[in-house]
Amino acid sequence: MGSSRDPTEETIRLATMTTHPAITLGISGYRAVIEPDRFVPGSYQLVVDGTPQSHVNLDDPAQLHFEYIQRIGHVIDELREPGTPITAVHLGAGALTLPRYIAETRPNSRQQVLELETDLVPFVREHLPLPARANIKVRYGDARESLAKLPAGLFGTADIVVVDIFAGSRTPAHVTSQEFYAQAAKLLSPDGILAINIADGPGLAFARGQAATVASVLPHVAAMAEAQVLKGRRFGNVVLVASAHPLPLDYIPRLLAGGPHPAQAVHGAALAEFTRSAPIVTDQTAVPSPPPNRSVFLAK
Template sequence: MSEQSRGRRRGGADDHPSVTLSNGFRAVVEADRHQPGAFTLVVDGTPQSHVALDDPRYLSFEYVRRIGHGIDLVAPEGAPITAVHLGGGAFTLPRYIAATRPSSRQQVVELESDLVEFVREQLPLPREAQIRIRHGDAREVLAKLPPGLKGTVDVVVVDVFSGARTPAHVTSMQFYALVSGLLSATGIVAANVADGAGLAFARSQAATLSALFAHVALVVDPQVLKSRRFGNVVMFASANPLPFDRLPRLVASDPTPAKVVDGAELRAFIASAPVVTDQTAVASPPPARSIFQVKPGASE
């Protein structure tokens, strides 16, 4: 019996499949009580991914839906793209791209091999999807990707978390310089940034992307923008103008409306926030346990 198998619990109706990862965190797959055929991956008590196996086009989490809108606009509808995902989770966006853009080429980088095996067992990937999974630290693997991939990628999704926090080494200008080397001329970066009061971390991330890319836009809940609550700020960046004429309408019509911040408003948002380097990088701030955490027994 493998270490993973020993770490995994299997129970009855009041239990959920789970695995203990190498970092000590417990990963659990919980059925969505409100949507048959849908599941949530929870890691260290934090919901990480939502997957609707019967309808992979459905994106439940607010920030994932916002990234999905950006992916929808990066190329003509249905056209295959090349995508790299830094951070795997339950592969929500790779599944989405495979469903909406068949024949797309995708690479997913995930540190936790046990998590990948667990998710593939509990929430199998579509057989026809062209998704290659690479194991290892996002930044280390990024530097070792095949040379032929450089300059060809349409979308790089940066959604790297250890528990509820983004590690410092994937927040710096040096890290994003590696990301930019993958992109095609019109390729975009889509980064998920979690922050709280004051948004100091998000402002510095926006400053960092703006130092490397000529075009940057944020998508954010107005209440988060006003620093009234902890939340996600989705950041898009590209060397060329973002193809986002329709994006403001799309995000405004979501169940949780958001707004696009760019141009002068983005410059005001950044203000004097510093560009992050390897020497100054810090992990994203932790949320209060009451914000994103799953209460014990809440779904049992």
């Protein structure tokens, strides 16, 4: 599905442009911009409604930049034997950073992407072309509604389902509920992993509720984040990993050892304490994730 344009030529083309490629997305009306990374040659950032959503290195798709993406990348690395193909479903496209990563590190993997904005992926593919041999299929529509329309043969086969859904800087309410996670979990193989990116601020009320909700669907859950974020002291990203199958005892230490540092995780009894008194979110009680202060992104 990838463009035949050479990534090196595309790097040079974007670097010499006086204005950054931009588009007004047809469904949300948000402005999406692709900006070159001033510090990493060959790298670009997708910014939607002022929020950095993806970072891509065209010259090295195996390089992951954002902290939470690196943590999910470590989870992907632990799946099956290194380099072997996997089946992955991505809810939310962005600039297709993780699909590129899987295509690079696990060739011949089967990947399905669900994206609401019908003009986002074509825009990304034009300016940040995919590897020509990447087996990445894209379906358009609301992630929750589109789950039911996926091929029947995909259910029960996914090694990993990545939930990274944002409308601008916030996760919509209808993809935060117990009913939604139960639907997404049906895609997983018996030992498959559900990986969820959650953005939250001091106190982590939203993240704690999400952890409790996911744990009500899949019994084995861990939460990982930068230490100060997980302590609820500042806004940031928390990655939840969940499975119907027990996580190996050495799973979490290996993930944390991969960085970024300092990192912490809660699981088992610590997760039960983390989610204590946090309500399970249903369709009737779901709310969007909290909005970040714009200074969070300006400081990056």
